[in-house]
Amino acid sequence: MIIGLFVLFANLTASLRGSTFSGNFTVQPNRRHIYVTYLSDRPYELRVLVADDFNGTFYIFNYEGIEKLTEEVETPVLERTIRGSQLIDFTPSRRGAYMIIIESQVPITASGAISTVEKEALSQDIQTDSAIIILVGLATALIASIPDSKRHLTARRVLKQKSETRPDQREVESAPHNAKIAFRSIIDLCLNMLFFEWLR
């Protein structure tokens, strides 16, 4: 539950950042330059910088597409013909590994560079995943606290039946009580972190 909660917070508090990373490539005549990269679930602008006389095809394959490609079945999520330098907009449906292929259709060795500009946006898939983790954690915590709650209820029933409860007897500390304290401290911590993020 804690992991899920803080994955969510990490993405909510710091997901509004754009960034750029780039790399050079050389592609042999009528061959392919292939590289695998990690992309998040947010809009990207891919800048392909090549000579003006370059002619080729640009492909992007997702994880399943890469698996099919190794079996020689091509199912790209994006296919674009490129003639000279180009800007390509691409938004992955999910974070993960993506294969980028530049296929040369010119008879000479071509060099170029690809820049990936990550635009500012929230990653929705990681928020969905963190919500699932939180729910699984919550369910596990609830299931784990059932025996304690049962014991607590049985103890209270027995005490009531025997009428042995003294007026100054303190409430027995139970698992739900501890969970309440832990939850309150997590909320406090989250608020502090949000405050520091806001200050920064």
Next chain:
Amino acid sequence: MHGLTWDLKNLFRFPFPEVMLALFTYITFLPRGGSFSFTVLQESLIWEEITRKLAFYTIRDAAGFSFLAYLPLSLFASIFVTLSFAYEIENALMKVHLSHPISRRNIFLSKLTSCFLITFLTFSGSLLAYSFLRIPENFLSVIFSLDLISKLLLLVALETLFITSLAVSFSLYSGKASVSLIGSFATFYFIQVLSENANLEFLPPIAFRNQADFLFAFSATKSAEVTSLLAAPVASAVLLLFSYLYFSRRLQVS
């Protein structure tokens, strides 16, 4: 075993392990620009090779956080060790422990293991969560890359061992909770400043980054570099030995 359970319960009285897990998860999952990318030859498009490489890069990224986590880890380890050793010496709780028919070695080991386990499990838990959630489709490859996971756990264990051993030494020799907490954390901070400003690569946290680079390297490392990599583990072992000898033979609890 009984002593270990008691010590773990003692440390779990406070929500520090939960806070640690939260903090490490927050640090590792903060989105950051740039990521791994690797070239694949057209002739060697083999699915198993690609998934293995993805697992490698994911776990290597996770190992990179050993550098970032140094100060938070030091802070929490100082708190745990202070609660487990110096606080109990100061409040004469240690006297109660020592009055039981348990050897000093067992008491020392149970206290050390409980501090080590809490820091190790929370830190490795957040790093493993990062490795599994980074590329969700590839998590099976990560699970089956046992060699890479064991390298990651070894790295975390070495870092935790160094931090715990230094904090234990400080806690035992000072014998006072306030001195132990502030002194050990100040020492960790001083080591970091020294390591970064004087470029002393054998000192943490740069040493941990070098260990990560060594464990997840593509090429062989020079023997001179290996010597500097061993400095932190050797220092941990020496500190632990001295702490154990001091605890078992010299420690006087009034």
